[in-house]
Amino acid sequence: MVVELGHYALILAMLLAAAQAVFGLAGPALSRERWMAAAPSAACGQFVFTALAVGVLIHAFITNDFSVRYVADNSNSALPLFYRVTAMWGAHEGSILLWIFVLSVWTMAVVARLRYLPTEFGARVLGVLGVLSFGFLLFTLATSSPFSRLFPTPADGASLNPLLQDPAFAVHPPVLYTGYVGFSVSFAFACAAMIEGRRDQLWARWMRPWTVMAWAFLACGIALGSWWAYYELGWGGYWSWDPVENVSFMPWLVGTALLHSLIVTEKRGLFKSWTLLLALAAFSLSLLGTFIVRAGLLISVHSFAADPTRGIFILGFLVVVVGGALVLYTLRAPRMQSTAGFDLISRESFLLFNNILLVIAAAVVLAGTLAPDIAGALHLGTLSVGPPYFAPSFMVPVLPLLALLSVGIHARWKRGGLSHAKRVILTTLVCALVIGLPLSLAVYGHPIPLAPIGGVLGAWIVLSSLVDPIDRIRRRLTLSASLVGMTVAHIGLGVFVLGITFVSSNSIERDVAMKPGQVAMVGDYAFRYEGVRDVAGPNFTAVRGTVTVTHDGQLVTVLHPEKRRFYVQDAEQTTAAIAPALHRDLLASLGDNVGGGAWSLRLQYRPLIRFVWIGGVIMALGGMLAVFGRRQRGPATVPDAVPLAMARRTPA
Amino acid sequence: MNQQIEGAPTQPQEPEKGSSRWRFALPLGLFAALLIVLFVGLMHSPEKDLVVSPLVGKAAPQFSLPNLVNGGQPVSNAALRGHWSLVNVWGTWCANCRDEHQTLLMIKQQGRVPIIGIDWNDNAANATTWLQQLGDPYTQVGEDPNGVVAIDWGVYGAPESFLVNPQGVIVYKEVGEITPDVWREQFLTRIDAAPGTGPPPTTGED
């Protein structure tokens, strides 16, 4: 009974989303104030019923209602309560529902901030969001309802994939989706601006905090996923350029470009059509990612029978939403030209190249990800594209980008040039060389050519980002939230670059077969294998090994890698033992019993790997600081008819 | 398009107005191209990519494997010469091989081609028991516990089957289970279509 309630709630939510779309879009078009006022109410209703559906599904999981197919497929009565709740997003149907729920939460956030927007604009934003909600709700109800029943009811469920029985998994998908879906708000703002045919750039100011927030969540989600893969999969990898990873990375890259171009648009009224295009692209790539993952494109070879109706549906949805927005763009963008000018050496130029390089980086990832399909479609044979393509190709736009950042951060608007900053640039570069070169050449040793470059670039970014804030503190000037946020985010990037550089050039990995008492050297660390014994967990049994690690005769740590067998699925899972530290991680993972008392083990040394995720989280933190630290604006008082000259100049 | 306020000179932006409008349709064009790629990718079964083996049309790789039957002749290319044959890669660990087994027995009954088995990634004891229990459709079975021959034949899963013509050339590869339909449509049609291949002499049916 309760379960059917969830189904009805979804239907109601879909109808309310339709109402939200119609009122939001038709209201301003026909100048019906009542309709415009109805859009937020419809949005609230949509949120309530979506939340109800989510609650019903979680309830079904908690109460072990295996008459629900989705619960029976993804849960089990032996599963701990916590994982029964997180199992809600353990597979396709539930994660689409989560997607919809997150979209409705973002919609509610827009509703809460509606008074800061002109009425018509706000209604249009809600209208566009309503279209998106409607499409996804229709998708769920038509192709993948999580509430379908199973008859006869099985006595117990199939349980959750052991890889997903992990605390990070509880957090990773919701955070990632919050980022993904957050770009829908930027998308809706862009569409609303184009529908209105606005010539000013106020929309850029309105859009910016939303974009930064979505971007920060996405950064956090990606970092969490990388961290989860690292310790859960146990092979020491944190990024493998897998299509599923790439589709989350592309919106992030485009989102990064977007939040930089928004600055130029807001401040100078430049690049308006470009900024709109990026806002459309960031969300379109999120949708494309959903398409690629859900429809099983790119991955269906390996696994399940992909359901083509789902693919067709999402493709149709892409055509309507993205195609519609791009048609609108084709019609409206040409009138957004601006007459502002700037010189070659100016902040505008640097941000322009920031955008160009970031978009190229995203395009390279897209080309590599779709290459097997493109080659297939053009009859160019079959191919695989893996890290050996992505890593060097990605460097082509990204290395110049990193170098330009440290210079461009000092550039002034319009024609301010850089002459004032020559000394600072030189000083920071020299300091970066002094820090980065010895680090890569002496401390970590045997470098590949990229190591010193990465080390210097990372250090240079951190130092350059600090110049302006320190200068302002010395001159007793205020530090605005956006400056603090920007500085923190750039420092995060520098930390991230340092981490990536050293972990990719200086990691050591050894596969060895060892008998108890044997020692293997991994770099300067001596790993001594002591033996294995059997242990039991809540829903698994395991073989647990003991490895003591010493450095110069000093005991560093004792590692307990496990090989678990989950008895519900009869599946094995290797759980690596990790000794984390800021400057290096040590890992041991258990392979197989190779006979004669010996086990095969993979031993690893990964320097600075923590910097990769810490860097990502610092970046996200920077975004959050910029959004939540800023002073509250007053309600939208700027009438639509405000002359451009006034709107363009930042009101004091 | 040019009615920017603030009394700015009207002169800028005169040039290339015609082309600049088209510039804004470029994203739409790119999106359309992307859609085509996605649509083709969705419609075309990815399994097909895998079925296309580079070995089709080439001579079957040389091989020689110990016979599953103790003391039997080694199983090698000699078994393929002078007649059509079906080379079937299987293993007792492979669930689909069990399903396929019935079809293989039927093929043996038909007697159009001999079936040469390659027991991959397996051990002889298991394989012998399996054949005793389920019946033996093979004329010969070679033991390939370490996948040396399987890799040489480009095998990446089981079951996989190769149709080899009398000249020892691989004509077709089936990835996955052979069902009676597959047998009729993919294998028999190819054998029948080949010039000079009448009904085989040993046939019991037809």
Place this chain on the structure above:
Amino acid sequence: MHSPRCSHLRALASAALLIGLVWVGQALAVDTTPPLPTPQLQQRYLALTHELRCMQCQDESLADSEVDLAGQMRVEVHDLLLKGMTDQQVKDYLVSRYGERILFKPLFNLRNAWLWGAPSALMLVGLLAGWRIIAGRRRLVDQDPEEPLDDTVDEHWTS
């Protein structure tokens, strides 16, 4: 369908993929292939096994995959290197058996030129576009009356 030995784990990993996780792979492989006699050979072996794809897996290299076939192929690579084959010969051999899909690094050839050329071509287009935009804007710089403050980073979102 076609079942590799680890079909169970594979199904699990695919289930994880289905939900749109960012990361999914399979459990770890610990390479039990005996080491090659010289460090140079061993180095080449490691490089090769990372550049070849496990044909049964979702984007995993031979080196990282735990499926049996990957293990057997590692042994094959090991044996071929021991026989004195060059890296290119090993790759050619496997491509002749499995097709280009087995290479994680697409071949440098005319057919794949668009893929390998993409980064440089995009850079060229990007630079040209950037240059044109800047050239256009420079012509406007004197007519543009606006004089933005230089240290305005702090004004961005306040009003």
